[in-house]
Amino acid sequence: MTTATRPGVRARWTLIDIVVVVYALVPVLWILSLSFKTKETLTDKSFIPTEWTFQNYVDIFSTNEFPRALVNSIGIALIATLIAVVLGTMAAYAIARLDFPGKRALVGVSLLIAMFPQVSLVTPLFEVERSLGLFDTWPGLILPYITFALPLAIYTLSAFFREIPWELEKAAKMDGATPAQAFRRVIAPLAAPGVFTTAILVFIFCWNDFLFAISLTSTTASRTVPAALSFFQGSSQFEDPTGTVSAAAVVITIPIILFVLFFQRRIVAGLTSGAVKG
Template sequence: MAKTAWQRIGLVLGLLVILVWCLLPVAWIISLSFKSAASITVGNPGFFPAKGTGAGWDNYKQVWDNEQFRHAIWNSIGISLIATALSVALATLAAYAIARLDFKGKRLVLSVALAIAMFPVVSLVGPLFDLWRAVHLYDTWPGLIIPYMSFTLPLAIWTLSAFFREIPWEMEQAAQVDGATSWQAFRKVIVPLAAPGVFTAAILTFFFAWNDFVFGISLTSTERARPIPASLSFFVGADPFNRPVSLIAAGAVIATIPIVLIVLLFQRKIVAGLTSGAVKG
């Protein structure tokens, strides 16, 4: 009995250490977002701004009133949603074909797809920079959507193919016996059954596109297509040698809110999508 109590205490302490370790950077960024530039300059050690130093919610208002920031938010939303929709649609069709059809080189296709997903992003920036300038895709939405899809499609195909393999082939055959065409059976029977996998692929794709910094800062030169992570690096303020840390922190908090909301609202579906495809039966 005593051993069980000590095990519970150890488990609680371990969880607390992990929570503090993971949440401390988040708490520190939030605290910086409420401090004034003067408070940060003099090294205010607390988590919250000292009284009389100003700032607070004014930092968030100042960031949101910045036209550059609002344009970057719009770029991130549009680019991420388009990349997610295209990647999930193409990955669903490709994963279904890989799971259901027997053809030569199927394993090779999956291996190449996984290798592409693991390819270093930095190594592609230079060639893409030259190529995009030559074909006039530099500093455009398609110039970011295509690289995002190149890295998220393989991962989405791997995730979805595992779900399609778990769906009994007889269910699709039964739908066709009842008069459904192959496309109707796929759309109305197979895809709804693989919904957890489709949702997981969409979430992973959206997270990659929303959080990307390397492509965003390398393949854009103006606010026309620059996403929010890259745009935050251009917040220099009046003095380029004294960065407005509090404003950057406030912008980072605002940019993180959509991701946090998605995780909180759909955490059950995310967990189901990440686990159910790996369990047979």
Template sequence: MRNAAAGRRRPRRGAEHNPLVWCAVAVVMVFSLVPLYWLINTSLKTGPDLSKASLTPPNPTFENYQAVLSDGDFLQALGNSLIVAATTTILALAVASFAAYPLARLKMRGKFLILSIVLSVTTFPGIAIAAPMFSLWNDLGLYNTLVGLIIPYLTFTLPLSIYTLVSFFKEIPVELEEAAYIDGTSPFQAYYKVILPLAAPGIATVGILAFIFAWNEFLLAATLTYGPEARTVPVAIAFFTGASEYEQPLGTISAASVIISIPLILLVLIFQKKIVSGLTAGAVKG
């Protein structure tokens, strides 16, 4: 009887059935989504409604969005940000993958030192190099150009990109490359036909992080540009003005913030599975 009762015992409930886990998930979701909701709420208000802290807009309107989308400087800044962020991401992925692969595969001395030197670049605060870079870029003719933004953005995104891809490449079995060599492929063919497809989650993660940094960066963009021809979206939003001298353009700023958040949200939704796989790669052994 005891054996029969033991055999009929219900299996222990997993974490997905634990109410405390779902409560924690709900708290995290609320904490993450409330700022976005409040931003959308503010973007739908105009005039006196902006000073009212209401949970819903009393008189919802799309006037702020129409004003932002009819602003030629903002649209140009949107295009500049897209060019700078996309170029930075593509170059970061290309350079980081070529640099990370030998660091992960080749047996060489000083790999830890090389990675340490690469990561040390991220310890320099942007404010410490903004003034010297302004002077240097002005002498080289790169001031107020898109190239003048892409170069420092690439410098700041490469260290983390290389470090992340090195960790990811190490998790790919070496036997797969050896099997490719037996089939007659060259090292480069094995790299882009075997290794890169398997490293897609890590590459997607690095690409998203690089794109987000280049898309949201403000300090260098404000220091190295002065006109709308090279100004990016974060700086363009900072130049928004109200209808009068003393009016804060909260509605248009909120509308512009919602608009520039859409590309990032779409990217994360499209590549969410690969991002999760890339972030959790190597977390479980065996």
């Protein structure tokens, strides 16, 4: 961090940084710009709207579908994240700390699930959920989300658990803690950054999913925003819904940004420093 940077090097890095940021942000800004344009100026090819309007936002919230889809998305993603992180924490702790029969099989299977192409599961899942009455319900989406989020959660979390010196747990035991107390008061606080990181990743995965959302829902009862977006229509069939779709796209990024900002503050690097020497 203290390397003396020559002006040339600094300029080069600044340039590269700008290219990357522009490349990543232009489509987002374009959507943002579209969402503020009126129907008439939508196709004027101007990056900055010539006529500003909030009408698109008013429109999407005055329909029935979008607010309902937003509620579905938030509810389903939060519940799936919570369950996946709790289960993942326990599984990862066991994998990082214990030697139990079938450990390698467990790790292997979770890796297998992570690699399995989801698209090939859609049809069987559709049949299974229909016969079980889970089709077009919240659990109908939460269950597959948990299944596919768990390997991710287990992998991320077990890496974090391995970082925590085992001696801390022994020390807690010697200090008179039960295993549950040792976990709750010593291990869990130290694993918190890992848990929050995992929560963010899992939440984003559930929030962004389109494949399951479109295949396993049929009504507003459980349709999430990515799926609902594809059903957006203009007020007549000759009307282009681009403005409203853009507004909805902007709206659904907001919870993710909030979620990340909220948890990012809890991700403190180097939390275990000072625990053990060397």
